[in-house]
Amino acid sequence: MELRHLRYFTAVAGERSFTRAAEKLRIAQPPLSRQMRDLEEELGVALFERGSRPLRLTPAGRFFHEHALQILERADELRITTRRFGEAGRRQLIIGFVGSALYGGLPDVVRGFRAAHSRLEVGLIEMNTVEQIAALKEGRIDVGFGRLRFDDPAIRREVIVEESLLVALSPDHPLRERETLRFVDIAAEPLVLYPRSPRPSYADQILSFFRDRSMEAQVVQEVRELQTALGLVAAGVGISLVPQSVQHLRRHDVLYRPLAEDSITSPLIMSFRASDTSPEVREILEVIRAIYNTSRSIVSSPAN
Structure with missing residues (x-):
């Protein structure tokens, strides 16, 4: 055999x-x-x-x-x-990430890690969560930052933070006057959904919030990129649901409103090979804990 x-x-x-x-x-x-x-x-x-x-x-x-x-x-x-x-003479750490992670703490994590390891080559590759899992198993990346929960015994995941979702609106949208919105307020609104492909993705998380409430999302357009979604929101095509950290991307033509429901969140998850005991992976976790100021911000989520 x-x-x-x-x-x-x-x-x-x-x-x-x-x-x-x-x-x-x-x-x-x-x-x-x-x-x-x-x-x-x-x-x-x-x-x-x-x-x-x-x-x-x-x-x-x-x-x-x-x-x-x-x-x-x-x-x-x-x-x-x-x-x-075999690559011991060329120390490197390759990080895969979803685009929305760049608006949260990922840049601080990378900058802090690079400062502590000036001789270590750090590379970043944008890819969705599903692609990250395959890349981890194939050794093409060492760490992934994504938003999908999944079960795989070969991969360990650490939930860095649960981000509340915000409603992105155009400046002249009728809901702009409200400080906080309920999910029922937006259920019938035209929705700009991202990413269009590949799936499963963050888009499926958004659609699940509607299904959990026996509502049907009124998807008016699906796009590949977050920036494109925000551009369509600014043009009045529809609304979009985005992680809270995206508001750091300050656009004069987009407004953000929080949702009243605390349960509507999207996790930012760090993934790495379960068999990887390298000091680099351990140390990047330490950098994350320092940035988020407490180890309790990271909740271990082993596969079931």
Whole structure:
């Protein structure tokens, strides 16, 4: 049994189809089916219920799938860690981040970390949370700052802060006179939603607030960038819901109003590999705690 057998098997189990798995793996279906038959013969058990549509795993197959995933994750961690040892002469920390994190404490975190580690190369790459998880597993970044909660045993996450959301309005919007808005006040307003893609994203957090209240969001336009959303708000196209830190981006043509409901928040989350015990990751956490002035501002959120 080789790692490629495990990768082929998990692809078939995940896609629940030999055809789709073969396309994903970029191999022909007959060799893939043959590899799976060879694996079953080696194990002495059937892993798939081949008469089912979509394809289902047998009880033995489910057991094997669970452990195959763990083995592949450990193999990926070993590959990443070994590569890091090979790069020991070139110390670096690569940070992935969502664009809205730049309006909060992330610039202070990076500046403080750079000041304490002048010989360490610090790089920043903008990417959404889903892309950050893949990049962490592949070793392309060391730390991610995103807004989506997720469960992945290979990744540890730390909630840095729960940001209240603000309603962004045009200067002549009828709701501009109110100091505080309730969610019901904005439910029927045309909504400018971002980011348009890829999903899931911050946009899905916003839509969930409507669904939780049995309301339907009146999405008038979906855009890729926060700045574009604010530009459309300024033009009177609609309103938008933005993290509180975005008000630091002072625009004369956009007003911000808080929501009365305390539960309408968006987290800023730091993510890193669960197996990463490097001093750089530990020290950037210390910088975050210093900036937010208390370790209680960071709540550990292990995967369940």
